[in-house]
Amino acid sequence: xxxxxxxxxxxxxxxxxxxxxxxxxxxxxxxxxxxxxxxxxxxxxxxxxxxxxxxxxxxxxxxxxxxxxxxxxxxxxxxxxxxxxxxxxxxxxxxxxxxxxxxxxxxxxxxxxxxxxxxxxxxxxxxxxxxxxxxxxxxxxxxxxxxxxxxxxxxxxxxxxxxxxxxxxxxxxxxxxxxxxxxxxxxxxxxxxxxxxxxxxxxxxxxxxxxxxxxxxxxxxxxxxxxxxxxxxxxxxxxx
Amino acid sequence: xxxxxxxxxxxxxxxxxxxxxxxxxxxxxxxxxxxxxxxxxxxxxxxxxxxxxxxxxxxxxxxxxxxxxxxxxxxxxxxxxxxxxxxxxxxxxxxxxxxxxxxxxxxxxxxxxxxxxxxxxxxxxxxxxxxxxxxxxxxxxxxxxxxxxxxxxxxxxxxxxxxxxxxxxxxxxxxxxxxxxxxxxxxxxxxxxxxxxxxxxxxxxxxxxxxxxxxxxxxx
Ligand SMILES: Nc1ncnc2c1ncn2[C@@H]1O[C@H](COP(=O)(O)OP(=O)(O)OP(=O)(O)O)[C@@H](O)[C@H]1O
Ligand SMILES: [Mg+2]
Numbered sequence: 279x280x281x282x283x284x285x286x287x288x289x290x291x292x293x294x295x296x297x298x299x300x301x302x303x304x305x306x307x308x309x310x311x312x313x314x315x316x317x318x319x320x321x322x323x324x325x326x327x328x329x330x331x332x333x334x335x336x337x338x339x340x341x342x343x344x345x346x347x348x349x350x351x352x353x354x355x356x357x358x359x360x361x362x363x364x365x366x367x368x369x370x371x372x373x374x375x376x377x378x379x380x381x382x383x384x385x386x387x388x389x390x391x392x393x394x395x396x397x398x399x400x401x402x403x404x405x406x407x408x409x410x411x412x413x414x415x416x417x418x419x420x421x422x423x424x425x426x427x428x429x430x431x432x433x434x435x436x437x438x439x440x441x442x443x444x445x446x447x448x449x450x451x452x453x454x455x456x457x458x459x460x461x462x463x464x465x466x467x468x469x470x471x472x473x474x475x476x477x478x479x480x481x482x483x484x485x486x487x488x489x490x491x492x493x494x495x496x497x498x499x500x501x502x503x504x505x506x507x508x509x510x511x512x513x514x515x516x517x518x
Numbered sequence: 519x520x521x522x523x524x525x526x527x528x529x530x531x532x533x534x535x536x537x538x539x540x541x542x543x544x545x546x547x548x549x550x551x552x553x554x555x556x557x558x559x560x561x562x563x564x565x566x567x568x569x570x571x572x573x574x575x576x577x578x579x580x581x582x583x584x585x586x587x588x589x590x591x592x593x594x595x596x597x598x599x600x601x602x603x604x605x606x607x608x609x610x611x612x613x614x615x616x617x618x619x620x621x622x623x624x625x626x627x628x629x630x631x632x633x634x635x636x637x638x639x640x641x642x643x644x645x646x647x648x649x650x651x652x653x654x655x656x657x658x659x660x661x662x663x664x665x666x667x668x669x670x671x672x673x674x675x676x677x678x679x680x681x682x683x684x685x686x687x688x689x690x691x692x693x694x695x696x697x698x699x700x701x702x703x704x705x706x707x708x709x710x711x712x713x714x715x716x717x718x719x720x721x722x723x724x725x726x727x728x729x730x731x732x733x734x735x736x737x738x
Protein backbone atom coordinates (compact mmCIF):
# COMPACT_ATOMS: atom_id res chain seq x y z
CA UNK A 279 0.00 0.00 0.00
CA UNK A 280 2.87 2.35 0.84
CA UNK A 281 6.32 1.76 -0.55
CA UNK A 282 9.24 4.02 0.28
CA UNK A 283 12.38 3.70 -1.82
CA UNK A 284 15.67 5.34 -0.87
CA UNK A 285 13.96 8.44 0.50
CA UNK A 286 16.29 11.36 1.18
CA UNK A 287 15.29 14.68 2.68
CA UNK A 288 17.52 17.68 3.32
CA UNK A 289 16.79 21.07 4.80
CA UNK A 290 19.50 23.17 3.18
CA UNK A 291 22.76 21.47 4.10
CA UNK A 292 21.21 19.36 6.83
CA UNK A 293 20.38 15.87 5.62
CA UNK A 294 17.57 14.67 7.86
CA UNK A 295 16.54 11.47 6.06
CA UNK A 296 19.40 9.43 4.69
CA UNK A 297 17.84 6.80 2.50
CA UNK A 298 14.72 5.27 3.99
CA UNK A 299 13.28 2.05 2.59
CA UNK A 300 10.01 0.76 3.92
CA UNK A 301 6.89 -1.12 2.99
CA UNK A 302 3.54 -0.88 4.69
CA UNK A 303 0.88 -3.39 3.80
CA UNK A 304 -2.85 -2.90 3.90
CA UNK A 305 -4.30 -3.12 7.45
CA UNK A 306 -0.84 -3.06 8.96
CA UNK A 307 -0.15 -0.96 12.06
CA UNK A 308 3.43 0.28 12.04
CA UNK A 309 4.84 2.14 15.02
CA UNK A 310 7.85 4.40 14.57
CA UNK A 311 10.04 5.09 17.57
CA UNK A 312 13.34 6.87 17.98
CA UNK A 313 15.10 9.71 19.77
CA UNK A 314 14.21 13.36 19.29
CA UNK A 315 15.54 14.79 16.05
CA UNK A 316 15.96 11.39 14.40
CA UNK A 317 13.64 12.37 11.55
CA UNK A 318 10.40 10.60 12.52
CA UNK A 319 8.15 13.58 11.87
CA UNK A 320 9.96 14.45 8.68
CA UNK A 321 9.51 10.89 7.44
CA UNK A 322 5.78 10.99 8.16
CA UNK A 323 5.40 14.42 6.57
CA UNK A 324 7.10 13.20 3.39
CA UNK A 325 4.37 10.56 3.05
CA UNK A 326 1.76 13.22 2.27
CA UNK A 327 4.14 15.79 0.84
CA UNK A 328 3.89 18.29 3.66
CA UNK A 329 7.64 18.21 3.03
CA UNK A 330 8.83 17.90 -0.53
CA UNK A 331 11.06 14.96 -1.23
CA UNK A 332 14.72 15.67 -1.97
CA UNK A 333 15.30 12.36 -3.72
CA UNK A 334 13.89 8.85 -3.79
CA UNK A 335 10.33 7.67 -4.20
CA UNK A 336 7.17 7.24 -2.19
CA UNK A 337 4.42 5.14 -3.76
CA UNK A 338 0.92 5.17 -2.35
CA UNK A 339 -1.25 2.54 -3.97
CA UNK A 340 1.21 2.51 -6.83
CA UNK A 341 1.10 6.27 -7.42
CA UNK A 342 4.43 8.03 -7.23
CA UNK A 343 4.32 11.09 -4.97
CA UNK A 344 7.37 12.63 -6.61
CA UNK A 345 5.85 12.37 -10.10
CA UNK A 346 4.73 15.89 -11.05
CA UNK A 347 1.71 14.43 -12.84
CA UNK A 348 0.33 12.93 -9.65
CA UNK A 349 -2.70 14.77 -8.28
CA UNK A 350 -1.32 15.65 -4.86
CA UNK A 351 -4.55 16.98 -3.39
CA UNK A 352 -6.39 13.82 -4.32
CA UNK A 353 -3.65 11.65 -2.82
CA UNK A 354 -3.56 13.71 0.36
CA UNK A 355 -7.29 13.19 0.77
CA UNK A 356 -6.57 9.46 0.93
CA UNK A 357 -3.89 9.88 3.59
CA UNK A 358 -5.25 11.09 6.91
CA UNK A 359 -2.92 12.88 9.26
CA UNK A 360 -3.19 13.53 12.97
CA UNK A 361 -0.82 16.07 14.49
CA UNK A 362 0.74 16.34 17.91
CA UNK A 363 -0.91 19.72 18.49
CA UNK A 364 -4.29 18.77 16.95
CA UNK A 365 -4.39 21.77 14.60
CA UNK A 366 -8.16 22.07 14.83
CA UNK A 367 -9.63 25.12 13.10
CA UNK A 368 -10.49 27.48 15.98
CA UNK A 369 -13.01 29.54 13.99
CA UNK A 370 -15.14 26.51 13.17
CA UNK A 371 -17.33 24.35 15.36
CA UNK A 372 -16.39 20.75 16.03
CA UNK A 373 -18.82 19.56 13.36
CA UNK A 374 -17.65 22.18 10.83
CA UNK A 375 -14.06 21.10 11.44
CA UNK A 376 -15.07 17.64 10.28
CA UNK A 377 -17.35 18.58 7.39
CA UNK A 378 -15.17 21.22 5.71
CA UNK A 379 -13.02 18.86 3.66
CA UNK A 380 -15.79 16.44 2.60
CA UNK A 381 -17.75 19.43 1.30
CA UNK A 382 -14.92 21.31 -0.39
CA UNK A 383 -12.82 18.40 -1.62
CA UNK A 384 -15.44 15.75 -2.32
CA UNK A 385 -18.27 18.15 -3.09
CA UNK A 386 -20.72 16.59 -0.64
CA UNK A 387 -23.78 18.59 0.33
CA UNK A 388 -23.98 20.03 3.82
CA UNK A 389 -26.51 17.45 4.96
CA UNK A 390 -24.49 14.53 3.57
CA UNK A 391 -21.37 15.89 5.26
CA UNK A 392 -23.24 16.49 8.52
CA UNK A 393 -24.42 12.88 8.55
CA UNK A 394 -20.86 11.66 8.15
CA UNK A 395 -19.60 14.12 10.74
CA UNK A 396 -22.20 13.21 13.35
CA UNK A 397 -21.59 9.49 12.83
CA UNK A 398 -17.87 10.01 13.34
CA UNK A 399 -18.44 12.14 16.43
CA UNK A 400 -20.57 9.33 17.85
CA UNK A 401 -17.77 6.94 17.08
CA UNK A 402 -15.20 8.99 19.01
CA UNK A 403 -17.73 9.61 21.78
CA UNK A 404 -18.23 13.33 21.29
CA UNK A 405 -21.74 13.64 19.85
CA UNK A 406 -22.77 16.24 22.39
CA UNK A 407 -19.86 18.53 21.37
CA UNK A 408 -20.88 18.90 17.72
CA UNK A 409 -21.74 22.58 17.97
CA UNK A 410 -19.03 23.62 20.41
CA UNK A 411 -15.86 25.43 19.43
CA UNK A 412 -12.50 23.67 19.84
CA UNK A 413 -11.29 26.05 22.56
CA UNK A 414 -13.88 24.65 24.95
CA UNK A 415 -12.58 21.07 24.60
CA UNK A 416 -9.94 19.26 26.62
CA UNK A 417 -6.77 18.10 24.85
CA UNK A 418 -8.01 14.54 24.64
CA UNK A 419 -11.31 15.65 23.17
CA UNK A 420 -9.52 17.87 20.65
CA UNK A 421 -7.40 14.99 19.46
CA UNK A 422 -10.45 12.76 19.10
CA UNK A 423 -12.08 15.45 16.96
CA UNK A 424 -8.88 15.69 14.90
CA UNK A 425 -9.02 11.93 14.31
CA UNK A 426 -12.69 12.18 13.30
CA UNK A 427 -11.82 15.05 10.96
CA UNK A 428 -9.18 12.96 9.21
CA UNK A 429 -11.50 9.93 9.02
CA UNK A 430 -14.23 12.00 7.36
CA UNK A 431 -12.27 11.86 4.11
CA UNK A 432 -12.40 8.08 4.29
CA UNK A 433 -8.62 7.74 4.03
CA UNK A 434 -6.88 4.51 3.09
CA UNK A 435 -4.11 5.12 5.59
CA UNK A 436 -3.78 7.21 8.74
CA UNK A 437 -0.57 8.88 9.86
CA UNK A 438 -0.23 9.84 13.52
CA UNK A 439 2.62 12.08 14.69
CA UNK A 440 2.91 11.69 18.46
CA UNK A 441 -0.85 12.02 18.90
CA UNK A 442 -0.73 11.77 22.69
CA UNK A 443 2.47 13.53 23.66
CA UNK A 444 0.87 16.97 24.10
CA UNK A 445 -1.78 15.52 26.43
CA UNK A 446 -2.03 15.38 30.19
CA UNK A 447 -1.37 11.78 31.26
CA UNK A 448 -4.96 11.16 32.32
CA UNK A 449 -6.21 12.06 28.83
CA UNK A 450 -3.88 9.75 26.90
CA UNK A 451 -6.06 6.68 27.38
CA UNK A 452 -9.16 8.00 25.62
CA UNK A 453 -7.16 8.85 22.49
CA UNK A 454 -5.31 5.54 22.47
CA UNK A 455 -8.67 3.77 22.80
CA UNK A 456 -9.96 5.47 19.65
CA UNK A 457 -6.79 4.49 17.84
CA UNK A 458 -7.12 0.90 19.02
CA UNK A 459 -10.69 0.74 17.74
CA UNK A 460 -9.47 2.04 14.45
CA UNK A 461 -6.69 -0.54 14.23
CA UNK A 462 -9.14 -3.31 15.03
CA UNK A 463 -11.40 -2.18 12.22
CA UNK A 464 -8.50 -2.78 9.87
CA UNK A 465 -7.23 0.75 9.25
CA UNK A 466 -3.71 0.94 7.89
CA UNK A 467 -1.78 3.11 10.34
CA UNK A 468 1.68 4.57 10.77
CA UNK A 469 2.11 5.89 14.27
CA UNK A 470 5.05 7.86 15.61
CA UNK A 471 4.74 7.35 19.34
CA UNK A 472 6.45 7.10 22.66
CA UNK A 473 3.61 4.94 23.97
CA UNK A 474 5.41 1.63 24.15
CA UNK A 475 2.31 -0.07 25.57
CA UNK A 476 0.34 0.86 22.46
CA UNK A 477 3.18 -0.23 20.17
CA UNK A 478 3.47 -3.56 21.90
CA UNK A 479 -0.26 -4.24 21.97
CA UNK A 480 -1.41 -2.87 18.61
CA UNK A 481 1.71 -2.69 16.47
CA UNK A 482 2.25 -5.31 13.81
CA UNK A 483 5.73 -3.95 13.40
CA UNK A 484 8.00 -1.45 15.10
CA UNK A 485 10.52 0.69 13.24
CA UNK A 486 13.36 2.20 15.20
CA UNK A 487 14.81 5.34 13.61
CA UNK A 488 17.98 7.16 14.51
CA UNK A 489 20.02 9.78 12.66
CA UNK A 490 17.72 9.78 9.67
CA UNK A 491 17.81 6.07 9.00
CA UNK A 492 15.91 2.96 9.98
CA UNK A 493 18.26 1.19 12.35
CA UNK A 494 16.12 -1.79 13.19
CA UNK A 495 12.63 -3.06 12.55
CA UNK A 496 10.60 -6.07 13.48
CA UNK A 497 7.92 -7.58 15.64
CA UNK A 498 7.23 -5.38 18.69
CA UNK A 499 7.91 -8.14 21.18
CA UNK A 500 11.22 -8.92 19.60
CA UNK A 501 12.25 -5.24 19.40
CA UNK A 502 11.28 -4.47 22.97
CA UNK A 503 12.55 -7.60 24.67
CA UNK A 504 15.46 -8.51 22.47
CA UNK A 505 16.74 -5.59 20.39
CA UNK A 506 19.72 -6.44 18.19
CA UNK A 507 21.09 -3.02 17.36
CA UNK A 508 23.12 -1.35 20.16
CA UNK A 509 21.42 2.00 19.41
CA UNK A 510 18.01 0.41 19.88
CA UNK A 511 19.21 -1.12 23.12
CA UNK A 512 20.46 2.17 24.46
CA UNK A 513 17.32 4.06 23.35
CA UNK A 514 15.01 1.52 24.93
CA UNK A 515 17.00 1.36 28.14
CA UNK A 516 16.49 5.11 28.49
CA UNK A 517 12.74 5.13 28.02
CA UNK A 518 11.50 1.83 29.40
CA UNK B 519 -27.52 84.85 24.93
CA UNK B 520 -28.85 82.14 22.62
CA UNK B 521 -28.57 84.57 19.77
CA UNK B 522 -24.98 85.23 20.66
CA UNK B 523 -24.10 81.55 20.45
CA UNK B 524 -26.03 81.00 17.25
CA UNK B 525 -24.37 84.00 15.71
CA UNK B 526 -20.92 83.03 16.94
CA UNK B 527 -18.22 82.50 14.31
CA UNK B 528 -17.80 78.92 15.56
CA UNK B 529 -21.33 77.86 14.80
CA UNK B 530 -21.60 79.88 11.63
CA UNK B 531 -18.82 77.96 9.95
CA UNK B 532 -20.47 74.60 10.56
CA UNK B 533 -22.74 74.29 7.49
CA UNK B 534 -19.76 74.89 5.20
CA UNK B 535 -17.48 72.62 7.19
CA UNK B 536 -20.04 69.80 7.21
CA UNK B 537 -20.00 69.84 3.40
CA UNK B 538 -16.24 69.32 3.61
CA UNK B 539 -16.55 66.61 6.24
CA UNK B 540 -18.89 64.63 4.01
CA UNK B 541 -16.30 64.59 1.26
CA UNK B 542 -13.51 63.72 3.70
CA UNK B 543 -15.47 60.71 4.91
CA UNK B 544 -16.39 59.73 1.35
CA UNK B 545 -12.77 59.85 0.18
CA UNK B 546 -11.59 57.91 3.23
CA UNK B 547 -14.17 55.14 2.95
CA UNK B 548 -13.91 54.67 -0.81
CA UNK B 549 -10.13 54.87 -0.68
CA UNK B 550 -9.88 52.36 2.15
CA UNK B 551 -12.37 49.98 0.56
CA UNK B 552 -10.48 49.93 -2.75
CA UNK B 553 -7.19 50.06 -0.86
CA UNK B 554 -8.15 46.94 1.05
CA UNK B 555 -8.82 45.02 -2.15
CA UNK B 556 -5.56 46.17 -3.74
CA UNK B 557 -3.70 45.75 -0.45
CA UNK B 558 -4.97 42.19 0.00
CA UNK B 559 -3.75 41.31 -3.49
CA UNK B 560 -0.34 42.90 -2.90
CA UNK B 561 -0.11 41.41 0.60
CA UNK B 562 -0.84 37.90 -0.64
CA UNK B 563 1.54 38.50 -3.54
CA UNK B 564 4.15 39.40 -0.96
CA UNK B 565 3.72 35.89 0.50
CA UNK B 566 3.72 34.14 -2.87
CA UNK B 567 6.16 31.34 -3.59
CA UNK B 568 6.78 32.89 -7.02
CA UNK B 569 9.76 35.19 -6.86
CA UNK B 570 8.50 37.57 -9.57
CA UNK B 571 5.15 38.10 -7.85
CA UNK B 572 6.92 38.63 -4.55
CA UNK B 573 9.34 41.13 -6.06
CA UNK B 574 6.59 43.18 -7.72
CA UNK B 575 4.75 43.35 -4.41
CA UNK B 576 7.85 44.43 -2.51
CA UNK B 577 8.69 47.14 -5.07
CA UNK B 578 5.12 48.44 -4.90
CA UNK B 579 5.13 48.57 -1.10
CA UNK B 580 8.54 50.21 -0.86
CA UNK B 581 7.91 52.81 -3.57
CA UNK B 582 4.57 53.89 -2.12
CA UNK B 583 5.73 53.92 1.48
CA UNK B 584 8.95 55.68 0.54
CA UNK B 585 7.31 58.70 -1.11
CA UNK B 586 5.09 61.38 0.47
CA UNK B 587 1.40 61.09 -0.26
CA UNK B 588 1.40 64.74 -1.30
CA UNK B 589 3.83 63.94 -4.10
CA UNK B 590 1.72 60.93 -5.03
CA UNK B 591 -1.48 62.89 -5.40
CA UNK B 592 0.19 65.66 -7.42
CA UNK B 593 1.67 62.96 -9.62
CA UNK B 594 -1.73 61.39 -10.18
CA UNK B 595 -3.59 64.63 -10.68
CA UNK B 596 -1.17 66.61 -12.86
CA UNK B 597 1.80 64.44 -13.77
CA UNK B 598 0.29 61.16 -14.83
CA UNK B 599 -3.03 62.17 -16.24
CA UNK B 600 -2.33 65.41 -18.05
CA UNK B 601 1.28 64.92 -19.09
CA UNK B 602 1.37 61.22 -19.71
CA UNK B 603 -2.07 60.06 -20.80
CA UNK B 604 -3.44 63.45 -21.72
CA UNK B 605 -6.57 62.55 -19.86
CA UNK B 606 -7.82 64.73 -17.12
CA UNK B 607 -9.61 63.39 -14.09
CA UNK B 608 -11.39 65.45 -11.51
CA UNK B 609 -9.68 66.19 -8.25
CA UNK B 610 -12.02 63.98 -6.22
CA UNK B 611 -11.14 60.95 -8.33
CA UNK B 612 -7.45 61.76 -7.98
CA UNK B 613 -7.87 61.99 -4.21
CA UNK B 614 -9.60 58.61 -3.99
CA UNK B 615 -6.95 57.01 -6.20
CA UNK B 616 -4.21 58.52 -4.02
CA UNK B 617 -5.72 57.16 -0.79
CA UNK B 618 -6.30 53.80 -2.46
CA UNK B 619 -2.74 53.46 -3.68
CA UNK B 620 -1.24 54.76 -0.46
CA UNK B 621 -3.41 52.76 1.95
CA UNK B 622 -2.94 49.61 -0.16
CA UNK B 623 0.80 49.61 0.54
CA UNK B 624 0.27 49.77 4.30
CA UNK B 625 -2.68 47.36 4.20
CA UNK B 626 -0.53 44.91 2.21
CA UNK B 627 1.83 44.79 5.18
CA UNK B 628 -1.10 44.39 7.57
CA UNK B 629 -2.43 41.49 5.50
CA UNK B 630 0.98 39.89 5.24
CA UNK B 631 1.59 40.17 8.98
CA UNK B 632 -1.82 38.76 9.85
CA UNK B 633 -1.57 35.81 7.45
CA UNK B 634 1.99 35.14 8.62
CA UNK B 635 0.86 35.13 12.25
CA UNK B 636 -1.51 32.19 11.73
CA UNK B 637 0.11 29.04 13.00
CA UNK B 638 1.75 26.89 10.32
CA UNK B 639 -0.17 23.85 11.53
CA UNK B 640 -3.44 25.37 10.32
CA UNK B 641 -2.37 25.34 6.70
CA UNK B 642 -0.81 21.91 7.08
CA UNK B 643 -4.03 20.52 8.52
CA UNK B 644 -5.95 21.96 5.57
CA UNK B 645 -3.58 20.60 2.96
CA UNK B 646 -3.36 17.21 4.65
CA UNK B 647 -7.14 16.92 4.23
CA UNK B 648 -6.75 17.38 0.48
CA UNK B 649 -7.82 21.01 0.29
CA UNK B 650 -6.15 23.02 -2.46
CA UNK B 651 -3.83 25.90 -1.56
CA UNK B 652 -6.59 28.32 -2.53
CA UNK B 653 -9.27 26.63 -0.46
CA UNK B 654 -6.90 26.38 2.50
CA UNK B 655 -6.32 30.11 2.23
CA UNK B 656 -9.96 30.93 1.74
CA UNK B 657 -11.61 28.76 4.38
CA UNK B 658 -8.89 28.33 7.00
CA UNK B 659 -6.18 30.98 6.96
CA UNK B 660 -8.06 34.04 5.74
CA UNK B 661 -10.99 34.02 8.23
CA UNK B 662 -8.57 33.74 11.13
CA UNK B 663 -6.17 36.31 9.72
CA UNK B 664 -8.98 38.75 8.96
CA UNK B 665 -9.86 38.96 12.64
CA UNK B 666 -6.29 39.99 13.41
CA UNK B 667 -6.39 42.64 10.66
CA UNK B 668 -9.29 44.57 12.15
CA UNK B 669 -7.40 46.64 14.75
CA UNK B 670 -4.56 47.71 12.42
CA UNK B 671 -7.10 48.43 9.67
CA UNK B 672 -8.93 50.75 12.04
CA UNK B 673 -5.66 52.45 12.72
CA UNK B 674 -5.09 52.85 8.98
CA UNK B 675 -8.56 54.40 8.73
CA UNK B 676 -7.51 57.14 11.15
CA UNK B 677 -4.26 57.74 9.26
CA UNK B 678 -5.99 57.88 5.86
CA UNK B 679 -8.67 60.18 7.21
CA UNK B 680 -6.03 62.67 8.28
CA UNK B 681 -4.16 62.25 4.99
CA UNK B 682 -7.18 63.52 3.08
CA UNK B 683 -6.45 67.02 4.42
CA UNK B 684 -3.45 67.12 2.07
CA UNK B 685 -5.80 67.06 -0.89
CA UNK B 686 -6.71 70.69 -0.37
CA UNK B 687 -3.69 71.31 -2.65
CA UNK B 688 -5.63 69.96 -5.61
CA UNK B 689 -8.76 71.83 -4.54
CA UNK B 690 -10.78 68.84 -3.39
CA UNK B 691 -13.58 70.26 -1.29
CA UNK B 692 -12.72 68.23 1.79
CA UNK B 693 -12.86 69.47 5.34
CA UNK B 694 -9.65 71.49 5.52
CA UNK B 695 -10.18 72.98 2.06
CA UNK B 696 -13.68 74.13 3.00
CA UNK B 697 -12.28 75.61 6.20
CA UNK B 698 -9.70 77.60 4.24
CA UNK B 699 -12.34 78.81 1.81
CA UNK B 700 -14.42 79.92 4.75
CA UNK B 701 -11.77 81.87 6.63
CA UNK B 702 -10.50 83.47 3.44
CA UNK B 703 -13.84 85.25 3.37
CA UNK B 704 -14.53 85.81 7.07
CA UNK B 705 -10.92 86.11 8.33
CA UNK B 706 -11.96 84.05 11.36
CA UNK B 707 -8.91 81.84 11.03
CA UNK B 708 -8.58 80.66 14.62
CA UNK B 709 -12.26 79.92 15.09
CA UNK B 710 -12.55 78.07 11.83
CA UNK B 711 -9.44 75.93 12.29
CA UNK B 712 -10.55 75.07 15.81
CA UNK B 713 -13.85 73.81 14.44
CA UNK B 714 -12.03 71.89 11.68
CA UNK B 715 -9.87 70.19 14.31
CA UNK B 716 -12.87 69.34 16.44
CA UNK B 717 -14.61 67.76 13.49
CA UNK B 718 -11.58 65.56 12.77
CA UNK B 719 -11.41 64.57 16.43
CA UNK B 720 -15.10 63.78 16.47
CA UNK B 721 -14.33 60.90 14.14
CA UNK B 722 -10.82 59.88 15.17
CA UNK B 723 -11.26 59.72 18.95
CA UNK B 724 -14.36 57.50 19.00
CA UNK B 725 -12.71 55.28 16.38
CA UNK B 726 -9.61 54.86 18.54
CA UNK B 727 -11.62 54.18 21.69
CA UNK B 728 -13.77 51.64 19.88
CA UNK B 729 -10.69 49.97 18.39
CA UNK B 730 -9.02 49.61 21.76
CA UNK B 731 -12.14 47.93 23.09
CA UNK B 732 -12.41 45.70 20.05
CA UNK B 733 -8.79 44.73 20.40
CA UNK B 734 -9.39 43.57 23.95
CA UNK B 735 -12.51 41.70 22.91
CA UNK B 736 -10.90 39.96 19.93
CA UNK B 737 -7.91 39.21 22.14
CA UNK B 738 -5.43 39.62 19.32
N1 LIG C 1 11.52 22.86 8.41
C1 LIG C 1 12.73 22.51 8.87
N2 LIG C 1 13.81 23.25 8.56
C2 LIG C 1 15.03 22.90 9.01
N3 LIG C 1 15.29 21.82 9.76
C3 LIG C 1 14.26 21.05 10.12
C4 LIG C 1 12.92 21.34 9.69
N4 LIG C 1 12.10 20.38 10.20
C5 LIG C 1 12.89 19.54 10.89
N5 LIG C 1 14.19 19.92 10.85
C6 LIG C 1 15.32 19.23 11.48
O1 LIG C 1 15.27 17.89 11.06
C7 LIG C 1 15.69 17.02 12.10
C8 LIG C 1 14.63 15.96 12.29
O2 LIG C 1 13.44 16.57 12.75
P1 LIG C 1 12.13 15.74 13.04
O3 LIG C 1 11.12 16.72 13.50
O4 LIG C 1 11.81 14.91 11.85
O5 LIG C 1 12.56 14.81 14.23
P2 LIG C 1 11.68 13.89 15.15
O6 LIG C 1 12.29 12.54 15.11
O7 LIG C 1 10.26 13.99 14.78
O8 LIG C 1 11.91 14.50 16.60
P3 LIG C 1 10.90 14.68 17.81
O9 LIG C 1 10.84 13.38 18.54
O10 LIG C 1 11.56 15.74 18.65
O11 LIG C 1 9.58 15.13 17.26
C9 LIG C 1 15.92 17.90 13.31
O12 LIG C 1 17.30 18.12 13.42
C10 LIG C 1 15.21 19.16 12.98
O13 LIG C 1 15.84 20.26 13.58
MG1 LIG D 1 8.53 14.84 15.71
